[in-house]
Amino acid sequence: MTAHSDQRALHEEPTSFIGRERELSELREFVRTARALTLCGTGGIGKSRLAVRMLATLSGEFPDGVWFVELGDLQPDLVVSHVASALGVVEEPGRPMLETLAAALAPRRLLLALDNCEHVIDAAARLCQRLLASSPGLRVIATSREPLRVAAEVAYQVPPLSVPPRGVVTLAELSGYEAVRLFADRAAAVVPGFAIRPGDVAAVATLCRALDGVPLAIELAAAWARVLSVAQIAARLADSFQLLTAADAAAPPRQRTLRATIDWSYELLTSRERLMLRRLSVFAGWSLDMAEEVCAGDDLPADDVLDLVAALVDKSLVVVEPEVLGQARYRLLDTIREYAAERLAEAGEAAAAHRRLRDYSLREVEHAMAVGMGIIAAPWSARVNVFRRYDVDAGNALQVLSRCLADRDVETGLRMCTAIRPCWIVRGSFAEGAEWFDEFLAIDAPRLAAGVRGPALVGRAQLALSTDPAGARQWAEEGLALCRAAGSEFWVASALNLLAEVALHTGRTDEAALRADEALSLARESGDGWNEGYALGSLAAAAGRRGSLREAQELADASIGVMRGIDQQWGAARALLGLGDLARLRGDPDSARERYLQALVILREIDSRPEIARCLAGLARLALDQGALAPARRHLAESLRLSQSTGSRISVARGIEAFAALAAGEGRPDRAVQLVAAGATLREAARLPPLSGAKTEQYLAAARDLGEPAIQRLWASGSGMTTESAVALALDESGPALDESGPALDGAGPARPPAAAASRPVTAAALPAGLTPRERQIVGLIVTGRSNKAIAAELFISPATVARHVANILAKLGFSSRSQVAAWASEGSYPGSISAESVSRSLRRARS
Numbered sequence: 001m002t003a004h005s006d007q008r009a010l011h012e013e014p015t016s017f018i019g020r021e022r023e024l025s026e027l028r029e030f031v032r033t034a035r036a037l038t039l040c041g042t043g044g045i046g047k048s049r050l051a052v053r054m055l056a057t058l059s060g061e062f063p064d065g066v067w068f069v070e071l072g073d074l075q076p077d078l079v080v081s082h083v084a085s086a087l088g089v090v091e092e093p094g095r096p097m098l099e100t101l102a103a104a105l106a107p108r109r110l111l112l113a114l115d116n117c118e119h120v121i122d123a124a125a126r127l128c129q130r131l132l133a134s135s136p137g138l139r140v141i142a143t144s145r146e147p148l149r150v151a152a153e154v155a156y157q158v159p160p161l162s163v164p165p166r167g168v169v170t171l172a173e174l175s176g177y178e179a180v181r182l183f184a185d186r187a188a189a190v191v192p193g194f195a196i197r198p199g200d201v202a203a204v205a206t207l208c209r210a211l212d213g214v215p216l217a218i219e220l221a222a223a224w225a226r227v228l229s230v231a232q233i234a235a236r237l238a239d240s241f242q243l244l245t246a247a248d249a250a251a252p253p254r255q256r257t258l259r260a261t262i263d264w265s266y267e268l269l270t271s272r273e274r275l276m277l278r279r280l281s282v283f284a285g286w287s288l289d290m291a292e293e294v295c296a297g298d299d300l301p302a303d304d305v306l307d308l309v310a311a312l313v314d315k316s317l318v319v320v321e322p323e324v325l326g327q328a329r330y331r332l333l334d335t336i337r338e339y340a341a342e343r344l345a346e347a348g349e350a351a352a353a354h355r356r357l358r359d360y361s362l363r364e365v366e367h368a369m370a371v372g373m374g375i376i377a378a379p380w381s382a383r384v385n386v387f388r389r390y391d392v393d394a395g396n397a398l399q400v401l402s403r404c405l406a407d408r409d410v411e412t413g414l415r416m417c418t419a420i421r422p423c424w425i426v427r428g429s430f431a432e433g434a435e436w437f438d439e440f441l442a443i444d445a446p447r448l449a450a451g452v453r454g455p456a457l458v459g460r461a462q463l464a465l466s467t468d469p470a471g472a473r474q475w476a477e478e479g480l481a482l483c484r485a486a487g488s489e490f491w492v493a494s495a496l497n498l499l500a501e502v503a504l505h506t507g508r509t510d511e512a513a514l515r516a517d518e519a520l521s522l523a524r525e526s527g528d529g530w531n532e533g534y535a536l537g538s539l540a541a542a543a544g545r546r547g548s549l550r551e552a553q554e555l556a557d558a559s560i561g562v563m564r565g566i567d568q569q570w571g572a573a574r575a576l577l578g579l580g581d582l583a584r585l586r587g588d589p590d591s592a593r594e595r596y597l598q599a600l601v602i603l604r605e606i607d608s609r610p611e612i613a614r615c616l617a618g619l620a621r622l623a624l625d626q627g628a629l630a631p632a633r634r635h636l637a638e639s640l641r642l643s644q645s646t647g648s649r650i651s652v653a654r655g656i657e658a659f660a661a662l663a664a665g666e667g668r669p670d671r672a673v674q675l676v677a678a679g680a681t682l683r684e685a686a687r688l689p690p691l692s693g694a695k696t697e698q699y700l701a702a703a704r705d706l707g708e709p710a711i712q713r714l715w716a717s718g719s720g721m722t723t724e725s726a727v728a729l730a731l732d733e734s735g736p737a738l739d740e741s742g743p744a745l746d747g748a749g750p751a752r753p754p755a756a757a758a759s760r761p762v763t764a765a766a767l768p769a770g771l772t773p774r775e776r777q778i779v780g781l782i783v784t785g786r787s788n789k790a791i792a793a794e795l796f797i798s799p800a801t802v803a804r805h806v807a808n809i810l811a812k813l814g815f816s817s818r819s820q821v822a823a824w825a826s827e828g829s830y831p832g833s834i835s836a837e838s839v840s841r842s843l844r845r846a847r848s
């Protein structure tokens with residue numbers, strides 16, 4: 001996979017990067033030898049910029065990418081989930097996030113930069129320690145005002161830029177110093193054609209020395225070149241430095257210089273520019289619209305905001321970032337932001353400014369949710385933008401959440417969480433979302449309205465759906481009662497839909513249908529398309545589980561119709577996925593493929609990673625059913641890599657097992673055995689239910705020619721594999737040769753079923769004679785007691801064709817009646833195929 005990172009590192013650097021050649025080559029050496037490197041130094045010395053630069057130059061050396069994660073605004077206890085979510089690693093049932101993250105990173109060779117660790121130094125240190133211990137291919141670069149103090153850390157003091165010593169007299173000499181080059185470059189940015197003239201040599205040299213070569217200070221000074229001469233800048237700064245207070249004098253010299261430079265720059269601003277700068281300190285990053293909404297007021301008309309921001313950009317106090325969704329973005333450098341926040345507090349304006357950001361953010365996220373969930377009419381493109389916008393503005397939202405937590409403002413906190421939840425789900429940030437919900441839900445708030453707590457509990461339940469169904473059920477039930485009390489139809493329907501999904505996840509099909517039915521009628525009454533479409537999708541899944549394929553098909557079509565009617569393509573994609581599965585089951589590969597592909601386009605648009613992996617797995621199984629091995633491999637590989645990158649062990653196990661089926665198809669039965677065994681080990685380690693005996697047998701069927709001792713050896717070698725080596729084996733594309741140490745194929749002799757194929761799951765039962773996928777489907781339907789006519793209706797084929805298939809099945813299995821087939825299948829020897837997953841589930845239910 002190619003390199004990834006958080007926005008900032010991926011961007012082109014907004015201004016030119018000056019010098020640091022020696023530092024960069026030293027640091028490159030350190031990264032090769034030391035596993036943890038901390039760039040230390042005072043604010044504005046250039047730590048973050050150097051880290052970003054290193055990532056860019058080193059990205060080629062890390063096959064699993066370079067990642068830049070900012071920790072600046074975080075609460076210490078959210079560091080782990082934030083890093084996990086930045087790396088796309090999702091929570092797993094019953095497993096601490098740190099363990100999941102460590103396991104996901106264990107096999108990877110990647111470079112992780114953690115920016116601004118000083119605020120969360122202990123949490124960052126613990127995280128590094130843990131990850132480095134289990135990931136030999138991991139390198140960490142931290143930036144921090146102080147070292148992390150973890151084992152194996154190299155703390156690197158970032159030096160100031162080089163400055164000319166006294167006595168430098170010529171222009172040529174001057175330009176050899178980094179500080180001078182930075183000054184000239186930044187001055188040229190505000191005064192086109194700016195060049196240092198021979199007469200300015202002394203002033204520039206003095207200035208750079210006075211500023212101690214601190215890049216931020218130099219940038220701030222250079223910004224004034226538009227209105228002041230170099231000599232004036234130098235003189236005024238010198239005056240201002242003399243005014244340093246005693247308190248300032250106690251600080252380390254470079255910090256003092258910077259502080260004085262910022263003070264100086266601030267004092268030169270107009271009073272409205274100062275007001276603007278102070279208010280902007282509430283943002284982690286902003287667009288013009290946001291600044292107008294949050295910072296304007298009686299004392300500062302919204303119409304003036306653009307000019308004021310532009311003025312601050314000119315003075316290097318505000319950084320312009322690449323545009324997002326057609327809007328320019330801005331941010332304050334950390335040091336400037338801290339300074340401005342201090343000034344905001346001194347002016348007694350902090351509480352009001354934060355309240356405005358809070359109110360604005362709440363309005364925005366609630367509106368975004370209404371758009372995202374189709375509650376209000378909007379085109380699909382607007383819904384896609386909700387997720388993109390979240391990626392950019394999450395920093396502000398999280399900050400508001402932190403403040404609400406500190407102020408014990410449970411109502412706003414929970415409303416924000418409820419509104420952000422769809423984004424957490426699409427991005428797979430389940431753990432991060434769950435933690436926020438739990439923090440607020442734990443606060444005793446007796447006067448909290450049912451209309452706030454109810455939806456929040458439903459939201460909390462949804463985040464737990466795939467990790468903790470029992471908990472999800474409890475939260476959703478409690479949420480449902482509160483939503484009913486509050487009379488909120490949308491949320492009652494949402495809660496019912498969620499309960500239907502929980503029931504589907506836990507095999508309670510009838511309950512699922514009941515809940516979904518109630519959600520459906522409620523949603524229809526209130527004209528709520530999202531919940532109507534959702535309920536239809538769950539009803540389709542329930543019908544599929546019961547084996548009523550035709551009904552399932554009709555319901556899923558209806559779900560898509562409703563979702564498309566409100567232009568909610570995400571909902572349509574979910575139903576399309578279900579329809580793809582159904583079509584595969586019904587033996588209609590063409591329409592299955594079409595459905596999957598339609599869903600995939602939509603899912604990629606919003607980058608819904610867990611669902612993309614599912615969709616690709618469906619395409620792969622389809623290709624496998626048809627013996628199209630190359631496309632099967634391609635889809636499976638992408639799906640498995642995606643699952644591995646999110647750290648979900650259940651998906652990785654399923655992926656490895658699907659590769660076993662592929663290996664069998666590719667004529668590599670030895671590998672199939674190893675992979676099935678590796679999958680079994682992984683399931684055991686993750687406390688997941690084992691693969692059904694039937695499926696295990698099916699995957700191993702191809703290996704029976706190898707003979708029992710060989711199968712046993714292969715099984716042992718596969719079950720001893722680490723997940724990483726199993727994934728590597730699965731993805732390996734080399735030819736069908738057997739492992740050197742492995743057994744040899746014993747000639748081209750006749751097929752000979754082993755007496756006992758292997759010591760574990762493979763039972764002594766005769767491995768099934770080759771039933772075609774269609775025949776396997778029909779076996780599934782025979783077991784549910786259907787007549788030929790009913791089967792024909794399900795499969796959209798004629799009863800005569802069904803009769804012919806049934807005759808073939810009887811002949812192949814050596815039976816004389818359907819009831820023998822049903823009994824045989826129910827005993828567990830049924831070759832439930834990956835293409836008939838839901839049929840085999842309904843078999844299990846029919847048995848119980």
Ligand SMILES: Nc1ncnc2c1ncn2[C@@H]1O[C@H](COP(=O)(O)OP(=O)(O)OP(=O)(O)O)[C@@H](O)[C@H]1O
Nearest residue numbers: 016017018043044045046047048049215216334335
């Ligand atoms: N080598 C360089 N070339 C050009 N600009 C630089 C260089 N180093 C730093 N800068 C600029 O100086 C300013 C401060 O740098 P940076 O933000 O990296 O400092 P920092 O040490 O991370 O500060 P903080 O502790 O506040 O996070 C930024 O505007 C940055 O672009």
Ligand SMILES: [Mg+2]
Nearest residue numbers: 047048143334
């Ligand atoms: Mg920094």
